[in-house]
Amino acid sequence: MTIGVGVEGPSDRAFWDKLLHKNFPKLRFDIRSMNNREKLIRAAPSLLETFRDLHYRAGFIILDRDQSPCIASIMQEFDPQIQQEVRKPPAERYLFVCVAIRELEAWFLADDAAILAVLPRAKYRAPSETGQLNAQKILTECWLQQFPHTAFNKLDFAKRIAPKFTPDIAARHSASFKYFWERMKKRRRA
Numbered sequence: 001m002t003i004g005v006g007v008e009g010p011s012d013r014a015f016w017d018k019l020l021h022k023n024f025p026k027l028r029f030d031i032r033s034m035n036n037r038e039k040l041i042r043a044a045p046s047l048l049e050t051f052r053d054l055h056y057r058a059g060f061i062i063l064d065r066d067q068s069p070c071i072a073s074i075m076q077e078f079d080p081q082i083q084q085e086v087r088k089p090p091a092e093r094y095l096f097v098c099v100a101i102r103e104l105e106a107w108f109l110a111d112d113a114a115i116l117a118v119l120p121r122a123k124y125r126a127p128s129e130t131g132q133l134n135a136q137k138i139l140t141e142c143w144l145q146q147f148p149h150t151a152f153n154k155l156d157f158a159k160r161i162a163p164k165f166t167p168d169i170a171a172r173h174s175a176s177f178k179y180f181w182e183r184m185k186k187r188r189r190a
Helices: 008-023 037-051 071-075 079-085 104-108 112-118 137-146 154-161 169-172 175-189
Strands: 002-007 028-033 057-065 095-100
Touching: 002 008, 002 037, 002 112, 002 175, 008 028, 008 104, 008 154, 037 057, 037 079, 037 095, 071 095, 071 175, 079 095, 095 175, 104 137, 104 154, 104 175, 112 154, 112 169, 169 175
Parallel strands: 002 028, 002 057, 057 095
Antiparallel strands: none
């Protein structure tokens, strides 16, 4: 069985491709990068149609909240067809829109053991909730503690952290990650 996943960019795709296949070895994942948030939102109806036409078990759209004031405002950016789909009860829903609060990097920071496995010189401990952090800034600082003369490379970091990342640990430090992970686990069993 296959699950379709739409993501914002190449670093997201690199992370999810490794993480999902590692954690769900009996499933296949078709991960599609739209190269930015706006294109992902515009492409959601065609992704939904494609995933259904290919008889995938479910579809997921994963995007960052960024500067949006709330998740409801993000949902208003989607086509009415997608808005209607995400209003269905979870058991009846085919497509799940999951929002990383504030950004995917905040989900990375939710697993401090993975951060330290990739960046052992970093001085970092995950707070109880990573959604309020300026995650890009903190990750850049951690990266520079490990590699003081090398600019932070989000794609390289995503590839490095994915094999070390433990979703059950991250779910304890990020409510938005927990929301996503619980739905992914349920769709795996559906």
